[in-house]
Amino acid sequence: MAPQQSATAKRRSLGAEIKRLRKARGLKASDLADRLKCSETRISRLETGTGRVRLLEKEVLSLCSLLGIEDEQQVQTMLDLASEPEQSSAWWDSYRGVLPSGLGALLAFETDALSERAWESSLIHGLLQTADYAHAILSAWPDNRPIDVDDLVSVRMRRAELLTAEDRPPLDFWAILDETVIRRPVGSEAVMREQIRHLLKTADLPNVTLQIMPMNKGAHPGLGGAFSILDFEEAAPVVYVDSPAGNLYLNKRHDLRKFSASFDLLRARALDPDDSAALLRDAAKENP
Numbered sequence: 238m239a240p241q242q243s244a245t246a247k248r249r250s251l252g253a254e255i256k257r258l259r260k261a262r263g264l265k266a267s268d269l270a271d272r273l274k275c276s277e278t279r280i281s282r283l284e285t286g287t288g289r290v291r292l293l294e295k296e297v298l299s300l301c302s303l304l305g306i307e308d309e310q311q312v313q314t315m316l317d318l319a320s321e322p323e324q325s326s327a328w329w330d331s332y333r334g335v336l337p338s339g340l341g342a343l344l345a346f347e348t349d350a351l352s353e354r355a356w357e358s359s360l361i362h363g364l365l366q367t368a369d370y371a372h373a374i375l376s377a378w379p380d381n382r383p384i385d386v387d388d389l390v391s392v393r394m395r396r397a398e399l400l401t402a403e404d405r406p407p408l409d410f411w412a413i414l415d416e417t418v419i420r421r422p423v424g425s426e427a428v429m430r431e432q433i434r435h436l437l438k439t440a441d442l443p444n445v446t447l448q449i450m451p452m453n454k455g456a457h458p459g460l461g462g463a464f465s466i467l468d469f470e471e472a473a474p475v476v477y478v479d480s481p482a483g484n485l486y487l488n489k490r491h492d493l494r495k496f497s498a499s500f501d502l503l504r505a506r507a508l509d510p511d512d513s514a515a516l517l518r519d520a521a522k523e524n525p
Contacts, residue, residue: 245345249286249472251318256284258304272303285488286472292319332392335385339484344392346467346475346486347399352409354500355465361419361432362412364397365439365447370432373424400445411446413503415459419449419520433521440514448507449516457506458499466496 259269266280273280273296283290292300297319301312329336329344347353347364355362361370371393375386399408419436422429440447450459465477476487476496487493508516 245286245342246349246469246472247318247320248290249349249469251315252284252286253472254315254318255300255304258306259284262305264303269300269303272299285486294319328395329392332388335388336392337484339486340392342486343477343484344396346477347396347408349469349472350408350467351406351470352411352468353465354468355410355412355463356459356500356503357412357418357463358415358459359418359421359463361414361423361436363393364400364408364410365412365414365436366393366397367428367432367435368394369428370423373428400439400442407442407444409444411448411504413448413450413459413500413507415450416452416516419517420452430521433517437514437517437521440510440517446510447513448504448510449513450503450507451516454506457503459503464496464499466493466500 255269259266266277266284269280270277279290283292294316297316298312301307301315306312306315327341327345327348329341333341353364355364360374363371366374368390371390372386375381375389375393376383381389400410401407419429419433423432436447439445450457463479465479467475467477469475473488474493476485476492478485478487487496507513
């Protein structure tokens with residue numbers, strides 16, 4: 238039996254199909270907005286699948302008519318994609334009270350993704366952090382209560398299980414870290430020592446590639462901040478941009494081209510995986 242699509246995957250599949258059919262018929266987003274008597278913003282969120290846009294059955298049928306969908310089986314497929322379970326079974330739902338805005342969407346995207354390419358310029362990537370390192374980072378935020386920090390660390394550790402999953406193909410993960418993130422002391426020396434050893438261990442996984450960008454490389458595209466590119470089996474890729482002010486999810490073609498090109502440049506300028514591992518081993522010796 239094929240695995241059931243998550244609510245996020247269903248929304249993205251529905252949105253991608255609506256956008257494909259709309260363009261095939263030469264329609265504009267405003268045409269769909271007029272039919273549903275809604276804003277173009279709602280149509281944009283519907284087509285990108287990045288927002289929780291719920292369609293009533295009559296709205297789905299109206300769109301099917303406008304988009305020229307007449308086959309009963311195809312209409313039913315659209316209805317199925319638009320339907321959502323009354324209660325989500327996502328494991329992070331029990332942490333909704335402490336999750337920062339937008340993190341739930343990232344967890345859903347990572348769960349559905351086949352691969353992720355990530356650049357980090359100031360911190361160890363969340364998928365690569367140890368519990369003690371994560372605790373030190375999360376405790377530094379003034380708004381985080383100790384009890385919330387414990388829950389957020391649990392979320393981060395559960396998130397990292399995507400790299401070693403046995404009930405699904407593990408996430409194919411390619412990370413590039415700026416050298417400063419392994420030189421900056423976070424927590425105690427013991428915390429950093431264990432974190433660096435964890436990076437070396439994780440980098441040995443067959444689905445993980447880890448590179449380090451040396452500090453002596455000068456200016457490069459990653460100086461603008463951290464980002465991740467998530468690729469999916471059917472839906473279009475999504476770029477995730479993280480910042481203290483909020484999270485952005487981008488899926489326009491020019492954004493995908495720009496960030497993919499930036500990642501390729503970073504990959505070319507960073508140390509290769511073997512030399513990166515050597516640098517990490519040297520850093521581990523500095524934290525005996």
